[in-house]
Structures are given as structure tokens and as C-alpha cells.
Amino acid sequence: MARLTKKKKEALAKIEKGRIYSITEASALVKEISNAKFDASVDIAVRLGVDPRKANQMVRGVVSLPHGTGKDVKVLALVTPDKEAEAKEAGADYVGLDEYLDKIKSGWTDVDVIITMPSVMGKLGPLGRVLGPRGLMPNPKTGTVTMDIAKAVTEVKAGKIDFKVDKTGIVHAAIGKASFSADKIEGNANELLTTLMKLKPTASKGVYVKSIFMSSTMSPSIAVDPKIG
Template structure:
């Protein structure tokens, strides 16, 4: 596939074999992002863990100080007495049985599902639909809770959950190309600091092996894992 003139220009700006600080990377990223739409900015962090082992699983949540820039669509699966508070907190869809039926038929047009402990039993049979899309609520990420309003509000404000994939990499959004470099830097640092704290005791050797930042269609920028 031939690369465009703009892609060539943006690749030329990224020095090969150079490790950038987070601050340098966010400034450079804004220079090399040429998309006509507001591109998403992501971090890919390769960890020295074996995700097949339960004691080396890395999973967590982080509240990005400036949000992701994406309007997260939230479905609150709740009992009738909780519907009003879920709506007030900003949930896009609120209900129970009708949405369980829709999901059973393949509907998954949401980013996050928040629910209550009592309802988790009803979601079990829908694991085949929700699991592969990362939509299954989980107490560890705060999406199974009695405080539905708080959970919905946090997701709307920029709380994301992340999980190491089977190749040992965590992919997470840290904002949009339209964000200022400072905001991207603060979001990236929040994620990297959170990841650092989650190092499993069973993980030996180098924990953070590599960190790359990129936006939709931009080249990747290698970041110094000491992220100075």
C-alpha cells in the first residue's frame, strides 16, 4: 500500500530508536496527526507478565483527569427503584428486562454497562455476547455496585478500565488529538502511574517493557519507560 505524502512527512518527524519523554511525545503527536476527524490518542504498554497465569493478570481502572474526549454511552441495568438516579447521573439507556432481551438478540450499542449485584445472575447467560466485547460488568471495575449513580457519573467523567491482553499488552485511550499536549500528558501519566502500582508480585524481571503512543493513523512514538 502506497503511503501518502502526509504519512511520509509524519514518519520523518519521529526519530528512529529515540525514546521520548511523555511531554515530548504529546507535543510531537499533535504535529504528526493529520486526520480530518478528531483522532483518538492511545497508549500501548507491553508488560513483562504472563497473562495466562491468574497471579500475573493486570487489570484496573483509572480516572483520566481530562476524560477520553469520547462521549461514553452507558447502559444502566437496574431495578425500577434505581432508574431515576441512573438517569439523573447521565445514563443513556436505563431499564432491565427489555434491554436483557435486546442484548440476547445481539444488541451491544453501548460502551459500558453498569448494574447491581442482584442482577448479575441474569447477565450470566449473556456472557457470550458481552464477554468478547468487554462489556460484562465487573465489581473490580466498579460497574457492579449499589451506588449506580456514582458508577455512571464516573464513567461519564472519563473513568476507563483496562486489562492486559493475551500477548501482554495493555491498550488504553488517553484522549483526542484536539486535546492540548498538557492534557494528553496528564492523562498519559495518570494511566502509566496507575499501571506501575499494579505490578503483580509474581512478575519477575522488567515490568514495563515498552510504551508507545499513537493516534488514529499516526506513526507510533516510543516512550522512555521511566517516563521522565
């Protein structure tokens, strides 16, 4: 068994064993137990009562966090020449088409989000094996395949994230940084949870939100009251 460090023991001591915290309490506590030497990410993990193996119980969506992610999101806009100026003005970090497709073929994936146009998707198909496992393949459902390139880039830069239930039935999402105020962490968490509630599949029976845990990078997790909405 791994030995607990002094900082880990101190963090665990601040979490009351067996207690279920409210979102408000957890948002404040996660800041107290974050002792990384860098600005740690604050993450939330929500276990859902769904069977993701069934198409009618898949939960996937997008949410615009009101206080952003705290992360400088690197955006690649794969667009035709007539859309390049629009993408650059909106703040895309990389803009172009064929030269970036060639770079991706060579293994380059140093971006967080790729935004493109419907007419370009055909060229991205062969790159699915590279982009898919990294969660970089654009998708109309998440707003990353669109003709309104400027809007898509602006939203992603401002804190729009997409999420998807994994094969174990859990949705993981980064909702901010430990340097955020507790109010901002709470606001982002509530926005994500409210969005999740709206996405409950009609085929999902019984308890929908089974458990919620909040944590920061390298910190213990805090059990949050799953009775929401």
C-alpha cells in the same frame, strides 16, 4: 508492501528514527503527526514483563483520567425500577432492565459501558457470549457492578476507564483526543502509567514496563521512555 501516502511520509519525517521520547515530548508530537480528517483518538500501548497466562501475573485495573477521554461514552444502566431515577439523573443514556436484556439477546450492543447491580448479575450470566467478547460484561473489580449506580455512571461519564493486559502482555488504552492540549494528553498518560506501576504483580520478575508507544488513529507510533516510576 503498502505504499506510504504523502501524509504518512510527512508524519514519519517528524519522528526521529531510533529516538526514545519523554512523555512530555510524545504528547506534543502526537498532535503534530495526527492528520486524520476527524478528531483522532490518542492511544497508548504498554508492553509489560508479565505472563498473562498465569493468574498471579494478570494486570487489570481502572483509572480516572483527569481530563476525560474526549469521547461521549454511552452508558446502559441495567437496574431495578427503584434505581431508575438515580441512573437517569446521573446521566445514563439507557435505563431499564428486562427490555434491554431482550434487546441484547437479539444482538443489540450499541453502548460503551454497562453498569448494573449485584442482584441483576444472575440475569446477565446467559449473555456472557454476547457481552464478553465486546468487553461489556459488568465486573465488580471495575466498579460496574455496584449499588451506588449514580456514582458509577458519573465516574464513567467523567473519564473512568478500565484496562486489562492482553494475551501478548500489552495494555492498550485510549487516553484522549488529538484536539486535547499536549498538557492534557500528558496528564492522562501519566495517570494511566502511575496506576499501572501500582498494579505490578509480586510474581513479576525483572523489567516490568518493557516498552511504551503512543499514537493517534492512523498515525505512526512514537516510542516513549519506559523508565517511569
